[in-house]
Amino acid sequence: MAAASSLLLAGDSTLLEITALSLRVSATATVIAALIGLPLGAWAALTSSRLRTPIVVVLNASMGLPPVVVGLIVYLLLSRSGPMGPLGWLFTPAGMVMAQTILITPIIAALARQTIEDAHVPLRDWFTSLGLSAWQRILTLLFEARFSLAVVLLAGFGRAIAEVGAVMMVGGNIAGSTRVMTTTIALETSKGDLPLALALGLLLVTLVLIVNGFAQTLKARMERRHA
Amino acid sequence: MLEAKAHPNLPVALVKIHRASVIVDGKALLSEIDLTISEGESVVVLGANGAGKSTLLKLCNAIISPSLGSLQTLSLHEQSLIFQRPALLRRTVLDNVRYVLSIRGIAEPACTEQAHRALTACNLSATANQQARSLSGGEQQRLSLARAWACKPRLLLADEPTANLAPTAMRDVEALLKAVQSEGTTLVLTTHNVAQARRLAHRIVFLDGGMIVEDRPAAEFFVSPHSAAARIYLEGESL
Numbered sequence: 001m002a003a004a005s006s007l008l009l010a011g012d013s014t015l016l017e018i019t020a021l022s023l024r025v026s027a028t029a030t031v032i033a034a035l036i037g038l039p040l041g042a043w044a045a046l047t048s049s050r051l052r053t054p055i056v057v058v059l060n061a062s063m064g065l066p067p068v069v070v071g072l073i074v075y076l077l078l079s080r081s082g083p084m085g086p087l088g089w090l091f092t093p094a095g096m097v098m099a100q101t102i103l104i105t106p107i108i109a110a111l112a113r114q115t116i117e118d119a120h121v122p123l124r125d126w127f128t129s130l131g132l133s134a135w136q137r138i139l140t141l142l143f144e145a146r147f148s149l150a151v152v153l154l155a156g157f158g159r160a161i162a163e164v165g166a167v168m169m170v171g172g173n174i175a176g177s178t179r180v181m182t183t184t185i186a187l188e189t190s191k192g193d194l195p196l197a198l199a200l201g202l203l204l205v206t207l208v209l210i211v212n213g214f215a216q217t218l219k220a221r222m223e224r225r226h227a
Numbered sequence: 228m229l230e231a232k233a234h235p236n237l238p239v240a241l242v243k244i245h246r247a248s249v250i251v252d253g254k255a256l257l258s259e260i261d262l263t264i265s266e267g268e269s270v271v272v273l274g275a276n277g278a279g280k281s282t283l284l285k286l287c288n289a290i291i292s293p294s295l296g297s298l299q300t301l302s303l304h305e306q307s308l309i310f311q312r313p314a315l316l317r318r319t320v321l322d323n324v325r326y327v328l329s330i331r332g333i334a335e336p337a338c339t340e341q342a343h344r345a346l347t348a349c350n351l352s353a354t355a356n357q358q359a360r361s362l363s364g365g366e367q368q369r370l371s372l373a374r375a376w377a378c379k380p381r382l383l384l385a386d387e388p389t390a391n392l393a394p395t396a397m398r399d400v401e402a403l404l405k406a407v408q409s410e411g412t413t414l415v416l417t418t419h420n421v422a423q424a425r426r427l428a429h430r431i432v433f434l435d436g437g438m439i440v441e442d443r444p445a446a447e448f449f450v451s452p453h454s455a456a457a458r459i460y461l462e463g464e465s466l
Contacts, residue, residue, distance in 0.1 A: 126314035128290040130330055131303035140326075144317055 005199075015199060022180040023207075025093050025167070026160040029100035030108075033160075034153050037105045041112025042138040045120060056113065062106030067099075071169030074099040078170065091172040096180070099166040104156040111152040112145075119145040147222040154215040158208050238265035240299075241306075241382050241413055242287045247296030249282055249437075256282045257437045260296070264415060266381070269408050271424040271445070272417045274434035275460060280417035283434065284308065284384045287415060304331055306382040307375035311390045313367040320346065320362065320370055321355040327374045345377035349403055365396025372403050383407055385416045389423065401426065421461060425449060433457045 044055055076082050078090040078098070089095040119141050120127075127137055142149065164182035171178030173187055181200045188197035242264040249257040257279045264270060264287065272280045285291045288308045289300050300306070316323050324342035333341060346352045349369045354362060359370060368388055375383055385404065389397040397420075404427060408414045418424055424431065428445035435456035441448060452458045 122312070123314050123316075125285070125290060126308070126310065129288050129303065129306075129308040130327065132330065136330065140316070 012196075012199075015196065015203070017176070018179055018181055018184050018200065019203060019207075021093065021178075022161055022182070022204075025096050025180060026100060026157055029097045029104060029160045030153060030157040032097065032101045033105040033108050033156055036101075037108030037156075038112050038142060038149065039138065040105075041109040042116050042142055044109070044113040045116040045141070046134065046137055056110075059106050059110040059113065063110050065103060065106065067103060067163050067165035068169065070099055070102050071166030074102065074166065074170050090170065091174060091178055093171070093178060096167045096171040096178060099170045100160040100163060103163060103166060104160050107159055108152055108156045111155065112149060115145045115148045115152060116141045119148075147219045151215045151219050154211050158211055162204065162208060238267065240265050241301055242415075243297075243299040244286065244293070245297045247286065247293035247298055249279075249286060249291060250294040255437055257286065257293075260286070260293075260439055262287075262432065262439065262442070264382070264413060266413055267411065269414045269427055269429045270416070270432055271428035271430070272415065272432045272434060273419075273421070273424055273457075273460065274417075275456075276419075278434040279437040280434055281386050282437075283432075284386050284415065284417055287382075288384050301382055304378075305380060306384065307378055307380040308384045309368075309371045309375055309386065309388055311387040313371035315359040315367060315370065318359060319356050320351060320359050323359045323370060324374050324377050328377055331378055341377050345373040348376060348406070349373035350399070363396070365392050365399055368392060368396070368400050369403060372400065372407070376403075376407055380412055382413045382415070385414065387417050387419065389418065389420065397423070421449075433460070 041059075044052060044059065074095065075090065077084045078087065078095050079085055080090075087094075089098065120137075123141075123144070127140070132140070162182065164186055167178075167180055168183045168186065171180070171183065173179050173183040179187075181204050185197045185200050185204070188194070188200075240263050242262065244260050244262040247257065247260045248255055260283065262283075272283055274280050282291065285308075286293060286298060287300060288306060289298060289303065290308070292298065316326060318326065321339070321342055324345055325338050328338045328341055343352065343355070346355055349372055351366065351369055351373055354366065359367070362370060372388070383404075388404070389400050392400065401423060404414060404416065408427075414427070416424075416427060425445065431441065431443060431445050431448040432439055433441035433448070433452070433454065433456070435454065440454040441452060441457050443453075448457070449461070452461055
């Protein structure tokens with residue numbers, strides 16, 4: 001524990017590099033997942049299409065996608081003989097972003113759907129009486145539910161940064177290239193280098209706590225202000 | 228969509244409902260409704276809970292369609308609907324008004340100017356930068372009226388706008404409804420408050436079990452209601 005603390009306090013360069021890559025990969029995946037998941041969730045919340053029920057079932061079920069299965073699928077897609085092989089993303093941060101995006105998009109879409117549906121109920125008749133188009137409704141509700149949706153995005157980010165199986169398979173855990181916090185913890189623990197693993201573990205837990213604490217505080221403050 | 232009036236001396240019909248029924252899940256919420264709302268009228272819809280008052284207002288607004296019969300009404304941009312529980316956005320008072328104006332295609336700076344005028348008319352200018360949902364119940368209802376007023380609708384449909392309001396707040400809202408009506412907007416209002424109906428109505432439409440059982444000038448209705456349902460309703464009010 002003392003060794004782990006000294007690594008953290010000394011600002012060990014390997015530790016900082018790994019942390020920065022983790023943040024970059026997961027933040028990028030969260031942004032991409034938000035761009036796909038928020039409109040998809042909003043559409044699922046508002047549509048009366050017959051596709052709604054099957055899509056909602058798929059979204060909800062996909063929230064529990066096993067990361068190793070996602071890792072395997074992305075691996076096959078990105079491998080040299082796979083359909084996306086020419087991109088050359090296997091064992092690169094781009095491949096890891098892709099895997100994390102696939103993992104968290106259903107989470108963001110499913111939670112956004114519920115959030116937007118709840119926000120829509122008291123406004124539905126008024127929106128109809130204003131003659132809003134589907135896009136006007138979606139944009140208004142995305143703005144209306146912005147505080148809850150910020151929490152949804154942070155939940156997605158938390159899920160992404162804590163993920164290990166898929167990024168291990170797709171990234172390959174290559175030192176200085178695709179080694180992120182979770183994969184390093186797994187590797188260093190298996191090697192018996194517990195101080196680095198422990199330091200990264202502490203940092204990861206702290207990051208997740210800070211992100212979630214920030215999300216809750218922001219939501220509570222904004223809701224009080226707009227109550 | 229209704230067309231321009233055919234003769235200068237005839238009142239313009241804003242809403243024409245002919246033998247319309249609204250049936251949901253096999254249950255008739257409205258049956259065989261015949262109703263014409265003309266420009267400049269102030270119509271109050273009375274009836275017991277579940278009589279179909281709110282459904283009738285939604286039908287007039289065309290946010291629901293008749294299952295049977297026909298409906299001719301103004302376009303949505305020419306009318307406004309306000310609710311018992313104001314549907315307010317999580318924005319400032321001013322932004323709530325600007326929102327509806329921007330939806331109607333009014334660009335800045337006219338949008339903000341028009342919003343400020345509506346807030347001043349509804350005595351809400353001091354709250355322009357407050358969050359809409361932090362207002363009192365009466366202020367929230369005045370805000371929903373300000374939003375409607377800002378759009379200068381030809382037809383204002385108000386679904387129990389003063390229910391659950393304290394007497395002073397109710398009077399404020401009533402005064403605004405009268406002001407809107409005096410500017411030429413046609414008013415259709417539902418209420419359970421008979422005294423309010425006496426104050427605001429030129430004409431009473433009384434619903435019972437989803438059917439219009441009386442449709443008469445207010446003065447006549449309150450003196451001698453024809454239907455047993457209306458008599459019982461008015462007697463209940465006087466208890």
